Amino acid sequence: MSLDGKRKAILRIQSALLYKIREFFYSRKFYELMPVLLSKCTDPLMPDSNGSIVKVGEIEYLGERYKLTQSMILHKQFAVSNGLDKVVVFSPNIRLERPERSSTGRHLFEFTQVDFEVAHARKEDIFRLVEDLIKEVWGWISRVCRDEFGLLNRRIRIPTSPLKVYTSHDLMERYGKDWEIKASLAEKHPFWVLCFRREFYDREDPARPGHFLNYDLIYPEGYGEALSGGERETDIDKIRKRLKEIGKEKEYQEYLDLMEGKLIPSAGGGFGVERMLRYLVGAKHIREVRLFPRVPGERIIL
Ligand code: ASN
Numbered sequence: 001m002s003l004d005g006k007r008k009a010i011l012r013i014q015s016a017l018l019y020k021i022r023e024f025f026y027s028r029k030f031y032e033l034m035p036v037l038l039s040k041c042t043d044p045l046m047p048d049s050n051g052s053i054v055k056v057g058e059i060e061y062l063g064e065r066y067k068l069t070q071s072m073i074l075h076k077q078f079a080v081s082n083g084l085d086k087v088v089v090f091s092p093n094i095r096l097e098r099p100e101r102s103s104t105g106r107h108l109f110e111f112t113q114v115d116f117e118v119a120h121a122r123k124e125d126i127f128r129l130v131e132d133l134i135k136e137v138w139g140w141i142s143r144v145c146r147d148e149f150g151l152l153n154r155r156i157r158i159p160t161s162p163l164k165v166y167t168s169h170d171l172m173e174r175y176g177k178d179w180e181i182k183a184s185l186a187e188k189h190p191f192w193v194l195c196f197r198r199e200f201y202d203r204e205d206p207a208r209p210g211h212f213l214n215y216d217l218i219y220p221e222g223y224g225e226a227l228s229g230g231e232r233e234t235d236i237d238k239i240r241k242r243l244k245e246i247g248k249e250k251e252y253q254e255y256l257d258l259m260e261g262k263l264i265p266s267a268g269g270g271f272g273v274e275r276m277l278r279y280l281v282g283a284k285h286i287r288e289v290r291l292f293p294r295v296p297g298e299r300i301i302l
Contacts, residue, residue, distance in 0.1 A: 003291075009148035010281050010289055016145050017277060018090070020137045021114055025088040028129075030116065033089040036075055040064075041255050043071040045095070046199060046246050054096045068094040071270060073201055074255060076117035077232060080266045081259065088116040090273070099297025105285045106224055106275055110294040117268030123213055123231055126267050127192060130217060130227065131161040134190065141280065154282040159189035163217075167194045180224050187220040200242040202230040217271070223279045229269020236260055 003011075025032065042056065057068030072091045079087045091113050101107040118125060135158060142149065142156045149155065164187070171179040171193060183191075193216045196202075202214040214230025233239055240256060243249040249256075277289045287293040292302055 005151060007288075007291075009145075009151045010277065010283070011291065012148050013141065013145045013281055014273075014277050014289065016141050017137065017280070018273065020140050021133070021273075022090075024133050024137055025086075025116065028086070030086040030088040031079070031084045033072075033075070033079060033084075033087055035069070035089055035091045036072060037069050037092065037094075038066040039069065039074070040066065041074065041252050042067040042069050043073045043199070044246065044248060045070050046248075052095075052097055052101060054098055057094045057096055070095055071113060072115050073199070073270075076115060076268060077201065077263060077266065078259070080117050080119040081262045081264050085119040086117070088114065091115045091270070097296040101296040102298065104224070106278065107296055108274060108286055108290065108294045109296050111275075112273045113270040114273060115268070115270035117266050119264060119266045121231075121267040123194075123215055123267055126215075126229060126269055127162065127165075130269070130271075131159075131163055134159060135161065138280070149281075152281050154280070156280055157189065163189060164191040165194060166191060168196050180218065181222055184218050184220055184224050185222045187218075190217050190219050190226060192217055198228075199230070200239055200246070200248075201232050203233045204238070213267075215269070217269075219275070219279045221279075223275070226275055226279070227269045227271035229267065231267040232263070232265065234263040234265055236263065 022032070038059065045053070056070065058065050059068070069091065071093055072089055076087055092110060093113050094110050097107050097109050118129070138156050139158050142158065166183070171183050175182040194214070195211050196214055196216070197212060198214060202212050205211040205213050212230065215228070216225055217227040218224060219226045236256065236259065240249060243252050274286050274289050278286045281289065283289050287295050294300060
Protein backbone atom coordinates (compact mmCIF):
# COMPACT_ATOMS: atom_id res chain seq x y z
CA MET A 1 0.00 0.00 0.00
CA SER A 2 1.41 3.40 -0.83
CA LEU A 3 -0.10 6.74 0.12
CA ASP A 4 -2.20 8.58 -2.46
CA GLY A 5 -1.56 12.17 -3.58
CA LYS A 6 -4.12 13.62 -1.18
CA ARG A 7 -2.59 11.97 1.87
CA LYS A 8 0.83 13.19 0.80
CA ALA A 9 -0.46 16.72 0.26
CA ILE A 10 -1.91 16.72 3.79
CA LEU A 11 1.39 15.52 5.25
CA ARG A 12 3.23 18.19 3.30
CA ILE A 13 0.91 20.85 4.75
CA GLN A 14 1.42 19.34 8.22
CA SER A 15 5.19 19.64 7.81
CA ALA A 16 4.88 23.30 6.83
CA LEU A 17 2.45 23.94 9.69
CA LEU A 18 4.73 22.48 12.39
CA TYR A 19 7.76 24.31 10.99
CA LYS A 20 5.99 27.68 10.93
CA ILE A 21 4.31 27.38 14.34
CA ARG A 22 7.69 26.61 15.89
CA GLU A 23 9.25 29.59 14.14
CA PHE A 24 6.40 31.83 15.28
CA PHE A 25 7.00 31.01 18.97
CA TYR A 26 10.79 31.11 18.59
CA SER A 27 10.69 34.57 17.02
CA ARG A 28 8.63 35.79 19.99
CA LYS A 29 11.25 34.49 22.41
CA PHE A 30 9.29 31.60 23.90
CA TYR A 31 11.31 28.85 25.59
CA GLU A 32 10.38 25.56 23.99
CA LEU A 33 10.10 22.77 26.60
CA MET A 34 10.42 19.09 25.83
CA PRO A 35 7.17 17.18 26.21
CA VAL A 36 6.57 15.09 29.31
CA LEU A 37 4.50 11.91 29.15
CA LEU A 38 4.57 10.60 32.73
CA SER A 39 3.92 12.45 36.00
CA LYS A 40 2.53 11.79 39.43
CA CYS A 41 -0.48 13.94 38.50
CA THR A 42 -1.90 15.44 35.30
CA ASP A 43 -4.65 17.79 34.14
CA PRO A 44 -7.90 16.22 35.45
CA LEU A 45 -9.90 17.79 32.58
CA MET A 46 -12.79 18.51 34.89
CA PRO A 47 -15.71 18.76 34.73
CA ASP A 48 -15.45 17.01 31.38
CA SER A 49 -13.34 13.98 32.29
CA ASN A 50 -15.97 11.74 33.83
CA GLY A 51 -18.21 12.32 30.86
CA SER A 52 -15.83 11.89 27.98
CA ILE A 53 -12.94 9.66 28.97
CA VAL A 54 -12.96 6.02 29.98
CA LYS A 55 -10.16 6.58 32.51
CA VAL A 56 -6.91 8.44 32.99
CA GLY A 57 -4.05 6.38 31.54
CA GLU A 58 -1.53 5.08 34.10
CA ILE A 59 1.56 2.95 34.22
CA GLU A 60 3.36 1.37 37.10
CA TYR A 61 7.12 1.75 37.39
CA LEU A 62 9.28 0.64 40.31
CA GLY A 63 6.41 0.66 42.74
CA GLU A 64 5.08 4.09 41.71
CA ARG A 65 2.02 4.79 39.59
CA TYR A 66 2.40 7.52 36.99
CA LYS A 67 -0.30 9.26 34.97
CA LEU A 68 -0.06 9.66 31.21
CA THR A 69 -0.21 13.35 30.27
CA GLN A 70 -3.67 14.73 29.52
CA SER A 71 -2.21 18.22 29.19
CA MET A 72 0.94 19.90 30.46
CA ILE A 73 -0.85 22.73 32.24
CA LEU A 74 0.76 21.88 35.61
CA HIS A 75 4.23 21.82 34.06
CA LYS A 76 3.59 25.10 32.25
CA GLN A 77 2.60 26.79 35.52
CA PHE A 78 5.66 25.35 37.24
CA ALA A 79 7.88 26.70 34.44
CA VAL A 80 6.48 30.25 34.42
CA SER A 81 6.54 30.34 38.22
CA ASN A 82 10.23 29.47 38.08
CA GLY A 83 11.27 32.35 35.87
CA LEU A 84 10.58 31.18 32.29
CA ASP A 85 8.36 34.04 31.20
CA LYS A 86 6.99 32.44 28.00
CA VAL A 87 6.91 28.73 27.34
CA VAL A 88 5.62 26.49 24.58
CA VAL A 89 5.62 22.74 24.17
CA PHE A 90 4.52 20.45 21.35
CA SER A 91 2.93 18.03 23.73
CA PRO A 92 1.51 14.58 22.99
CA ASN A 93 -1.61 14.09 25.09
CA ILE A 94 -3.29 10.79 25.91
CA ARG A 95 -7.01 11.14 26.55
CA LEU A 96 -8.72 7.78 26.58
CA GLU A 97 -11.99 8.98 25.05
CA ARG A 98 -15.15 6.94 25.04
CA PRO A 99 -15.81 5.11 21.73
CA GLU A 100 -18.83 7.34 20.95
CA ARG A 101 -16.41 10.20 20.44
CA SER A 102 -15.28 8.75 17.12
CA SER A 103 -18.40 10.15 15.49
CA THR A 104 -17.52 13.78 16.28
CA GLY A 105 -14.80 13.68 13.63
CA ARG A 106 -12.49 15.72 15.89
CA HIS A 107 -11.45 13.40 18.74
CA LEU A 108 -8.38 11.19 18.91
CA PHE A 109 -7.24 9.38 22.04
CA GLU A 110 -3.67 10.41 21.34
CA PHE A 111 -2.99 13.79 19.75
CA THR A 112 -0.49 16.62 19.88
CA GLN A 113 -1.28 19.90 21.54
CA VAL A 114 0.73 23.10 21.10
CA ASP A 115 0.51 24.22 24.72
CA PHE A 116 1.81 27.69 25.66
CA GLU A 117 1.83 29.98 28.68
CA VAL A 118 2.83 33.60 29.28
CA ALA A 119 3.68 35.03 32.70
CA HIS A 120 1.55 38.00 33.81
CA ALA A 121 -0.55 37.89 30.64
CA ARG A 122 -4.28 38.64 30.51
CA LYS A 123 -6.75 36.99 28.22
CA GLU A 124 -6.58 39.86 25.69
CA ASP A 125 -2.80 39.32 25.33
CA ILE A 126 -3.44 35.69 24.47
CA PHE A 127 -6.16 36.63 21.96
CA ARG A 128 -3.74 38.94 20.10
CA LEU A 129 -0.96 36.32 20.20
CA VAL A 130 -3.18 33.59 18.76
CA GLU A 131 -4.68 35.91 16.17
CA ASP A 132 -1.16 36.87 15.04
CA LEU A 133 -0.25 33.20 14.85
CA ILE A 134 -3.29 32.46 12.70
CA LYS A 135 -2.64 35.34 10.33
CA GLU A 136 1.09 34.68 9.98
CA VAL A 137 1.09 30.90 9.91
CA TRP A 138 -1.99 30.40 7.78
CA GLY A 139 -0.99 33.23 5.43
CA TRP A 140 2.43 31.70 4.87
CA ILE A 141 1.10 28.18 4.47
CA SER A 142 -1.49 29.17 1.94
CA ARG A 143 1.35 30.59 -0.19
CA VAL A 144 3.96 27.86 0.18
CA CYS A 145 1.46 25.00 -0.08
CA ARG A 146 -0.57 26.45 -2.95
CA ASP A 147 -0.25 23.27 -5.04
CA GLU A 148 -1.25 21.01 -2.15
CA PHE A 149 -4.31 23.11 -1.34
CA GLY A 150 -5.18 23.11 -5.07
CA LEU A 151 -5.06 19.32 -5.11
CA LEU A 152 -7.30 19.17 -2.05
CA ASN A 153 -9.63 21.76 -3.55
CA ARG A 154 -9.42 23.89 -0.41
CA ARG A 155 -8.83 27.61 0.05
CA ILE A 156 -7.90 28.97 3.46
CA ARG A 157 -9.66 32.12 4.58
CA ILE A 158 -7.27 34.34 6.53
CA PRO A 159 -9.25 36.26 9.17
CA THR A 160 -8.59 39.81 10.26
CA SER A 161 -7.98 40.66 13.89
CA PRO A 162 -9.71 41.07 16.31
CA LEU A 163 -11.84 37.97 15.99
CA LYS A 164 -15.42 38.02 17.25
CA VAL A 165 -15.95 37.31 20.94
CA TYR A 166 -19.02 35.66 22.50
CA THR A 167 -19.69 34.28 25.95
CA SER A 168 -20.71 30.68 26.52
CA HIS A 169 -23.91 32.08 28.11
CA ASP A 170 -24.82 34.03 24.92
CA LEU A 171 -24.30 30.98 22.76
CA MET A 172 -26.18 28.69 25.10
CA GLU A 173 -29.11 31.05 25.04
CA ARG A 174 -29.07 31.29 21.27
CA TYR A 175 -28.36 27.65 20.34
CA GLY A 176 -29.05 25.59 23.47
CA LYS A 177 -26.77 23.22 25.36
CA ASP A 178 -25.08 21.84 22.22
CA TRP A 179 -24.09 25.26 20.94
CA GLU A 180 -20.56 24.46 19.79
CA ILE A 181 -21.21 22.98 16.36
CA LYS A 182 -24.31 25.09 15.67
CA ALA A 183 -22.41 28.30 16.40
CA SER A 184 -19.43 27.01 14.43
CA LEU A 185 -21.62 26.34 11.39
CA ALA A 186 -22.94 29.90 11.52
CA GLU A 187 -19.51 31.58 11.30
CA LYS A 188 -17.00 32.18 8.51
CA HIS A 189 -13.95 32.81 10.71
CA PRO A 190 -12.70 31.45 14.04
CA PHE A 191 -14.22 33.15 17.10
CA TRP A 192 -13.60 33.34 20.84
CA VAL A 193 -15.98 32.09 23.50
CA LEU A 194 -15.53 33.27 27.08
CA CYS A 195 -16.42 31.96 30.49
CA PHE A 196 -16.70 28.26 31.27
CA ARG A 197 -17.08 26.64 34.67
CA ARG A 198 -14.18 24.29 34.10
CA GLU A 199 -10.73 23.45 35.39
CA PHE A 200 -9.48 24.00 38.94
CA TYR A 201 -6.62 26.10 37.58
CA ASP A 202 -8.80 28.65 35.73
CA ARG A 203 -9.17 32.07 37.35
CA GLU A 204 -12.52 33.15 38.65
CA ASP A 205 -13.40 36.75 37.75
CA PRO A 206 -12.85 38.64 41.03
CA ALA A 207 -15.45 41.20 39.95
CA ARG A 208 -18.07 38.55 39.12
CA PRO A 209 -17.88 35.42 41.26
CA GLY A 210 -19.18 32.37 39.41
CA HIS A 211 -17.72 33.69 36.12
CA PHE A 212 -14.35 32.57 34.78
CA LEU A 213 -11.57 34.32 32.87
CA ASN A 214 -11.11 31.45 30.47
CA TYR A 215 -11.83 30.94 26.78
CA ASP A 216 -12.11 28.63 23.82
CA LEU A 217 -11.37 29.39 20.20
CA ILE A 218 -13.84 27.76 17.82
CA TYR A 219 -13.24 27.07 14.13
CA PRO A 220 -16.02 27.97 11.68
CA GLU A 221 -17.82 25.70 9.16
CA GLY A 222 -18.77 23.14 11.82
CA TYR A 223 -15.17 22.20 12.72
CA GLY A 224 -15.74 23.11 16.39
CA GLU A 225 -13.22 23.62 19.19
CA ALA A 226 -9.70 24.68 18.26
CA LEU A 227 -8.13 25.89 21.50
CA SER A 228 -8.88 26.17 25.18
CA GLY A 229 -7.11 28.22 27.78
CA GLY A 230 -7.47 30.85 30.43
CA GLU A 231 -6.01 33.16 32.99
CA ARG A 232 -4.83 31.07 35.93
CA GLU A 233 -5.90 30.90 39.54
CA THR A 234 -3.02 31.76 41.91
CA ASP A 235 -4.91 31.49 45.21
CA ILE A 236 -3.87 28.07 46.48
CA ASP A 237 -6.74 27.96 48.99
CA LYS A 238 -9.26 28.37 46.17
CA ILE A 239 -7.45 25.64 44.25
CA ARG A 240 -7.56 23.32 47.27
CA LYS A 241 -11.26 24.02 47.72
CA ARG A 242 -12.04 23.24 44.09
CA LEU A 243 -10.01 20.03 44.16
CA LYS A 244 -11.84 19.04 47.32
CA GLU A 245 -15.18 19.64 45.58
CA ILE A 246 -14.24 17.19 42.84
CA GLY A 247 -12.81 14.75 45.38
CA LYS A 248 -9.23 15.07 44.18
CA GLU A 249 -7.42 17.01 46.90
CA LYS A 250 -5.41 13.98 47.96
CA GLU A 251 -4.32 13.10 44.45
CA TYR A 252 -2.84 16.59 44.00
CA GLN A 253 -1.35 16.91 47.50
CA GLU A 254 2.30 16.70 46.40
CA TYR A 255 1.68 19.15 43.57
CA LEU A 256 -0.02 21.59 45.95
CA ASP A 257 2.89 21.34 48.38
CA LEU A 258 5.33 21.98 45.54
CA MET A 259 3.47 25.08 44.34
CA GLU A 260 2.41 26.52 47.71
CA GLY A 261 3.28 30.25 47.70
CA LYS A 262 4.90 30.01 44.26
CA LEU A 263 2.11 30.38 41.69
CA ILE A 264 2.35 33.61 39.71
CA PRO A 265 -0.34 35.09 37.43
CA SER A 266 -0.20 33.81 33.88
CA ALA A 267 -2.43 32.98 30.94
CA GLY A 268 -2.14 30.61 28.04
CA GLY A 269 -3.85 27.91 26.12
CA GLY A 270 -3.38 24.91 23.92
CA PHE A 271 -4.50 23.96 20.43
CA GLY A 272 -4.45 20.56 18.78
CA VAL A 273 -2.19 20.26 15.75
CA GLU A 274 -4.43 17.64 14.15
CA ARG A 275 -7.53 19.79 14.57
CA MET A 276 -5.83 22.79 13.00
CA LEU A 277 -4.66 20.63 10.13
CA ARG A 278 -8.11 19.10 9.73
CA TYR A 279 -9.64 22.56 9.43
CA LEU A 280 -6.97 23.86 7.07
CA VAL A 281 -7.26 20.93 4.66
CA GLY A 282 -11.04 20.62 5.06
CA ALA A 283 -11.00 16.96 6.16
CA LYS A 284 -14.29 15.43 7.23
CA HIS A 285 -12.77 13.22 9.91
CA ILE A 286 -9.60 13.87 11.90
CA ARG A 287 -8.40 10.33 11.06
CA GLU A 288 -7.65 11.61 7.54
CA VAL A 289 -4.89 13.89 8.79
CA ARG A 290 -2.86 11.38 10.80
CA LEU A 291 -0.82 8.59 9.35
CA PHE A 292 -1.30 6.62 12.60
CA PRO A 293 -4.71 7.78 13.81
CA ARG A 294 -5.92 6.92 17.30
CA VAL A 295 -9.67 6.97 16.81
CA PRO A 296 -11.69 6.32 19.98
CA GLY A 297 -12.98 2.74 20.01
CA GLU A 298 -10.66 1.52 17.24
CA ARG A 299 -7.99 -1.07 17.86
CA ILE A 300 -4.45 -0.10 16.87
CA ILE A 301 -1.48 -2.13 15.74
CA LEU A 302 0.97 0.62 14.84
N1 ASN B 1 -3.90 23.46 27.34
C1 ASN B 1 -5.07 23.94 28.03
C2 ASN B 1 -4.76 25.21 28.79
O1 ASN B 1 -3.69 25.74 28.67
C3 ASN B 1 -5.60 22.93 28.95
C4 ASN B 1 -6.20 21.74 28.26
O2 ASN B 1 -5.75 21.25 27.27
N2 ASN B 1 -7.24 21.20 28.83
O3 ASN B 1 -5.63 25.70 29.48
